[in-house]
Amino acid sequence: MLWSTLLLALREIRRNVLRSFLTMLGIVIGVAAVITMVTLGKGATQAIADQVSSLGSNLLIVRPGQRLGPGATSAAPPFKMADVIAIQEQVPLVRSIAPTVTRGMTIVAGARNWSTTVTGSTNAWFGTGNWQLAAGREFSEAEERGGQAVCVIGETVRRELFGGQDPLGLSIRVKGFSCEVIGLLVSKGQSAFGSDQDDTVVMPLKTAQRRITGSQDISALRISVQDEAAIDQAKRQITLLLRERRNITDNEDDNFSVLDTRQITETLSSTTKVMTTLLGAVAAVSLLVGGIGIMNIMLVSVTERTREIGIRLAIGALEREVLLQFLIEAVVLSSLGGIIGIMLATAASIGLAAVMQLPYLFDPAINLLSFLFSAAIGVLFGYFPARRAAQLDPIDALRHE
Amino acid sequence: MSENHEPAIMRSNQTSIPLIEFSQVTKYYGSGTAGFQALRGVDLSINEGDFVAIMGPSGSGKSTAMNILGCLDTPTSGSYLFQGVPVEQLDRNQRALLRRTYLGFVFQGFNLLARTTAQENVELPLLYRGEKRSARHQAAQAALKSVGLDGFAHHTPAELSGGQQQRVAIARAIVTRPQVLLADEPTGNLDSLTSHEIMQLLTSLNHELGITVVMVTHEPDMAEYARRVIHFRDGQVERLQHNGGHD
Numbered sequence A: 001m002l003w004s005t006l007l008l009a010l011r012e013i014r015r016n017v018l019r020s021f022l023t024m025l026g027i028v029i030g031v032a033a034v035i036t037m038v039t040l041g042k043g044a045t046q047a048i049a050d051q052v053s054s055l056g057s058n059l060l061i062v063r064p065g066q067r068l069g070p071g072a073t074s075a076a077p078p079f080k081m082a083d084v085i086a087i088q089e090q091v092p093l094v095r096s097i098a099p100t101v102t103r104g105m106t107i108v109a110g111a112r113n114w115s116t117t118v119t120g121s122t123n124a125w126f127g128t129g130n131w132q133l134a135a136g137r138e139f140s141e142a143e144e145r146g147g148q149a150v151c152v153i154g155e156t157v158r159r160e161l162f163g164g165q166d167p168l169g170l171s172i173r174v175k176g177f178s179c180e181v182i183g184l185l186v187s188k189g190q191s192a193f194g195s196d197q198d199d200t201v202v203m204p205l206k207t208a209q210r211r212i213t214g215s216q217d218i219s220a221l222r223i224s225v226q227d228e229a230a231i232d233q234a235k236r237q238i239t240l241l242l243r244e245r246r247n248i249t250d251n252e253d254d255n256f257s258v259l260d261t262r263q264i265t266e267t268l269s270s271t272t273k274v275m276t277t278l279l280g281a282v283a284a285v286s287l288l289v290g291g292i293g294i295m296n297i298m299l300v301s302v303t304e305r306t307r308e309i310g311i312r313l314a315i316g317a318l319e320r321e322v323l324l325q326f327l328i329e330a331v332v333l334s335s336l337g338g339i340i341g342i343m344l345a346t347a348a349s350i351g352l353a354a355v356m357q358l359p360y361l362f363d364p365a366i367n368l369l370s371f372l373f374s375a376a377i378g379v380l381f382g383y384f385p386a387r388r389a390a391q392l393d394p395i396d397a398l399r400h401e
Numbered sequence B: 001m002s003e004n005h006e007p008a009i010m011r012s013n014q015t016s017i018p019l020i021e022f023s024q025v026t027k028y029y030g031s032g033t034a035g036f037q038a039l040r041g042v043d044l045s046i047n048e049g050d051f052v053a054i055m056g057p058s059g060s061g062k063s064t065a066m067n068i069l070g071c072l073d074t075p076t077s078g079s080y081l082f083q084g085v086p087v088e089q090l091d092r093n094q095r096a097l098l099r100r101t102y103l104g105f106v107f108q109g110f111n112l113l114a115r116t117t118a119q120e121n122v123e124l125p126l127l128y129r130g131e132k133r134s135a136r137h138q139a140a141q142a143a144l145k146s147v148g149l150d151g152f153a154h155h156t157p158a159e160l161s162g163g164q165q166q167r168v169a170i171a172r173a174i175v176t177r178p179q180v181l182l183a184d185e186p187t188g189n190l191d192s193l194t195s196h197e198i199m200q201l202l203t204s205l206n207h208e209l210g211i212t213v214v215m216v217t218h219e220p221d222m223a224e225y226a227r228r229v230i231h232f233r234d235g236q237v238e239r240l241q242h243n244g245g246h247d
């Protein structure tokens, strides 16, 4: 009985392919929108998480000034090497600490030049930033201590300056001095903020201070914490220590900021979340509209098929059997819409993820949920028309033209 | 006018309770002064195996009586016993069950499902009885054969003549082996030759399968086939007529 009712419903839907399709369209779009939003949202969140963790694990970034932006304000003095040593000695939760100075500048190799970011730091920079070397080596102790003219370059810099050439042992010119390339970083791609992380040149801190900035100042500290659970504690201890060292009184605000990567993740993914919620709401409304569309067509169908219903009732169909027939028809219609929506969403998600350079993460839960939801819409919005059909008076229905 | 006949008395070989028994059945359509009294106290009784024709002028309440007989409608007052069961006390669902179990319907307008084959139309009542696919198939084939439509199982109503459509409708009505076949003007839309063929078919179903047949007609030719004729006028039974030479 159930099986033949199902076949009957499918036949009714096939009889009016175009109308059935248009009826389903609301559900199709709703389901496709929901799934695509959630899938892309997940992909975006994942991408952010990946990128932030590629900044470095359990990373704290300490800068002078109070804003997450480049450079310090005039009121905020830079850090000195003594600060670095103090943190290293007094905060045991710190695993390693990379003092950095950064400058944007143009570098030259042969006939080519390229504008990039030059960073001066220690070997700790590689560990705190999760950088691997594709070729060559890190700085030797002598190079660090002596501030020698050596550098490690990122993939983008290599491509722009050296093309297909092996850069190791070659030289680049930075602000009038020649610097030997001793290492090449493994490519990381874009950062969470959209900048190219591979567009970088690193040299020993002393080299940069002596030959580029001309001072002992340190513009930022990249600190790797022992483990994730200790991040908050480490942050507190570092803050206290720096306040003390920078002579900040109790009623004054910090003139430096300690940022952790988790915070960055949260900031970025909260934006994504808002977007997903907003678009999800739009999708939900479209599902509702789809449901109303189904109800409308089912009511039309009941009217059109009044005579058929009369025949069925007259020859002994029970009320609930007629109800079931129309309910199943509505559910088949909406579920079919759901299935088409899922297929559309899969195609759209894969396509959009590729365009937006996000990972495509298939989420079975949201697909299943959407399918069940679309079926539920069929039940919800099909019930009223189905009940109307079931409660028809067989004599009136038979007389209906 | 002969009121308050006791129709049962007219049956010579009366044995058990009648299959169908109306006593003082009335039907009032609508309400108040706008309403209409379609039946004004109908008494009638039909035994198993009978072949009854209901005749009368248009608007005399024949279809109303048939609808009540077929448990599609309920009387406003009076009582209707089907096999001794008071139908007016049954709810909608129970009446549907009674219809699907004991009754077969043939309508003036055939009332077949459009775009649906003869075979599927005939199988329909079996579907609601929950019969298995193969059983449905066999029974429908047999029913189609018994109405002389062997080769037409896969034709849709649009591909059949009026007479053939009415045969499909009869096959659908008898496929469940009902006790009573109710036919409201079954030949109303057919030409005279085809009408006689349909009447012969009903007669043979009555004779050979023992199905009780109750039929409304306004054509005396057709009423000839019945054993008894009940004449309606103004919502009442006007007189009963016994056709000789059939028993």
Ligand SMILES: Nc1ncnc2c1ncn2[C@@H]1O[C@H](COP(=O)(O)OP(=O)(O)O)[C@@H](O)[C@H]1O
Pocket (backbone or CB within 6 Å): B029, B030, B036, B037, B038, B056, B057, B058, B059, B060, B061, B062, B063, B064, B065
């Ligand atoms: N549903 C209804 N509502 C109101 N009046 C009705 C309805 N059905 C039938 N009637 C009236 O009842 C009377 C008897 O109708 P009916 O039983 O169909 O007559 P017949 O079949 O003998 O021609 C007619 O006058 C008809 O107009």
Ligand SMILES: [Mg+2]
Pocket (backbone or CB within 6 Å): B062, B063, B064
């Ligand atoms: Mg009539």
